[in-house]
Amino acid sequence: MSGPWRAFSAQEEERKRTVPDTVLIKRLYNYVKPFRRNLAIAIIAIVLSSLTGLAAPYMHKVAIDQIIQTGELTNFLWWIPLFALVVLCNFLFQHVQIFQMRIVGENVVSLIRDEIMEKLQVISLRYFSESEMGRIISRPINDANNLRIFLRMGFTSILLDTSSILGAFVIMFMLDFELTLIALSFIPLAIVVVWLLGRYSRRVYRKTLSTLAGLTARMQEDASGIKIIQSFVQEDRARKRFEEAQEENVKANKRALLVSSAYQPVVIMMRIIGSLLILWYGAIFVGSGAITIGTLVAFIEYQFSYFMPLVDLVNVADQYNSAMAAVERLFDLIDAEIEVVEPPPEIAVELK
Template sequence: MRMGEPPAVRSRDFTGSAVRILKLLAPNRAMTAAVLLLGIGGIAVGVIGPRILGHATDLLFNGVIGRQLPAGLTREQAIDAARAAGDDRFADLLAGSGAVPGQGIDFAAVARTLALALVLYLVAALMVWLQARLLNVVVQRTMAGLRTSVEEKVHRLPLQYFDTRRRGEVLSRVTNDVDNVQQSLQMSITQLLTSVLTVVAVLVMMLTISPLLTLLTVVTVPLSLWVTRSIARRSRRLFVAQWTNVGKLNAHIEETYSGFTVVKTFGHRAQAEDQFRELNADVYQASFGAQFLSGLVSPATIFVGNLSYVAVAVVGGLQVATGQITLGNIQAFIQYVRQFNQPLTQIAGMYNTLQSGVASAERVFDLLDAEEETPDPPRALPAPTGDGGRVVFEHVSFGYQSGVPVIENLSLDVAPGTTVAIVGPTGAGKTTLVNLLMRFYDLDAGRILLDGVDIATVSRGSLRSRIGMVLQDTWLFGGTIYDNIAYGRPDATRDEVLDAARAAYVDRFVHTLPDAYDTRINDGGTNISAGEKQLITIARAFLARPQLLVLDEATSSVDTRTEVLIQQAMARLRRDRTSFLIAHRLSTIRDADVILVLDGGRIVEQGSHDELLARRGEYWTMTRA
């Protein structure tokens, strides 16, 4: 059963998911604290700059005004003289300044002030650079830990998790979504941390200059937050839909290209392209809507911020004219207004990144929170004895879905060294029986014994190490032929690997390849035939030297001549081993010690090939079909 997940309509818990992302930083808390301290220090030093530059402006302004006044007067006398002449505005301006009559610009003081500002800016830049370097290390370590958690989780998930989801959907979660979380975390933490600290520091500096102007600046913040929240609420569900649709598109592409030959053979190219266009359009619409809405946040907050900027400029100009504030201070304050609004705009502009990252994080967390296999007992199977390999099914019942049994009350006793062939119609439970023996699924009722030990009471690793499996669907990784055979037992010597290759008749074709056993298998194994791939997997089983052997249509992909060779090799491999064969070809199963005929999850017939033919029952009917 394979199906895609229903599309998510909106983020279920933005705040909770964002907090959970931040908790991922906990293992690097010391370095994270250093990042915070450097950020605070760098911004604290940086925000002093406008105040110092404002002082330099005051020095220049005072020098210009003072040079225009007669020397020998005090500032108070100059103010009284201006008022006596009816120039009250100039008197107020002079009262609010520090001009000294007759004294021009103190260029030495201006130089010292500018030098101090330069040093402070350099120190701030250095601290911000160190913060960025440390933050990069924190994020990379955090994401490496997340990838490790995802990888370990995948191996702890039951087979049912993958049977109920499309491969492309799962791959999208462990690749695209994890990468998107990393990108969002890298961008958001850097900007968010810097922006929040800057807002706080700038707010403090503005309050030291003018509480009234600060109030005019801050009064627009709730409006900015309301605009941001309103837009973000609408874009959030689109970001979730975007990454859900990306998963569906990846699943379609993976399935189409993995079965590209079948698609072309049956003339489904047009249908596949139509489905691609439909899924691609879904991704486009969700992505366009999400980016468009989130893109409105930045211009909207800039507009609201400019309202406060205009208010400060008007009121501040009046205060300078009336001597309530110096020109340098209003210059510094206007700079602070820009610094105050810029982080708010950045925070608002990050909403698309945050929304996208949280949407991907929720999909990754769904995987991490998925129900795992039942805990593995620490006990291992006892060492096999010379006559080991007895398998007993006692009243076994199982169903993939509750209330829909696939196997019902099945009992079977397989003697050591016996070859058991399992036949029956599609859906009879043949592969399910083997999956239960491998503990890919847990039983609903009954138990399975291996040499008298209930397999549910031992670790899966110790159980599966006793079983060799050759499937109809071959799996080879991107390595050499030698490496793929050695996969069955990594500690095997080269001679043992080559012996296994000869036993499985891999040696028969491998020397026709350019690099023999060092020939690399490309992606999907397209540089060798299907039969040759099957031979390699059989050689892998030879090398593993299992106590039990499972062959699921193992010879279905080979030609008649190769099948004869494989059957001879399998006869040697099955010697003194308990073997289970799932096959439809009579030539594969007729020599089995016992043939089980399954139908509806029950054993309807059991016996040797000749015995079952003599009964003229279900097996006889199958051979005549």
């Protein structure tokens, strides 16, 4: 990323990423390293949160099969406190992971913004004259915010969803191998549908970000040059250009809203179909005595434990790509070439 800088223009907004993710992640880790203790605590809390979350469906199975079905209701005296403890621990671990990842995200973004501000103090004037100021400002604000959101939520979702999916699969296979295979048979179709919808939504969402950056740049340029606009009586022209930029942003947001409004119903429909599949064959297995009612209930709950995280991982992929693109643009600004270098203090001319 070092070398000649690129002007931040509308074409730059549409530029495809060229730096490998591994390079970006290694460099980003240098900013995370001072807070690796917080990161380690968050990862441990994420794993424990996943384990306690997966324990609840199995405890429901135990309650149905070994307490309700047998009529030994006195066993609820130990089951209820144990279940309450599991739920309490789950909430506690979630709080720890959220708090620790917020510490990491806020501090990492703060370090990057400080470095960007230092670079802007010494960068060449030609850099500003050939770039749109609004787009430069959007780097330490919008792009840094995208990175913060990913560190606070996206990274956590990747670890939590992965551990939840793997844990749910292991427990389901332990409960009943055949019913698990039936439940998993629907996953490829669901992933393809969600991925196709997510792919289109990503393209629409990128357009909204691009038009928003253009609108920000237009507002900044018109506001900073308002004296010149008024001096040359260009108010109508400035208003027209602003309305055009705003109209593009509104159209992009409408398309994004149309996609987002259809996304959740599709996901819910996919989950309902998966649940019906488990209920249909699960009822047959219960009737034949292959599994218990408690096992069927646990399967329905575990279906939610792996299906929604799978959908979430597909969505996080977009958040990850957005964060990596933001990181690349942030590093582009940090690595911008300084054409006029300050002289060493010993030969600098002191003005009195």
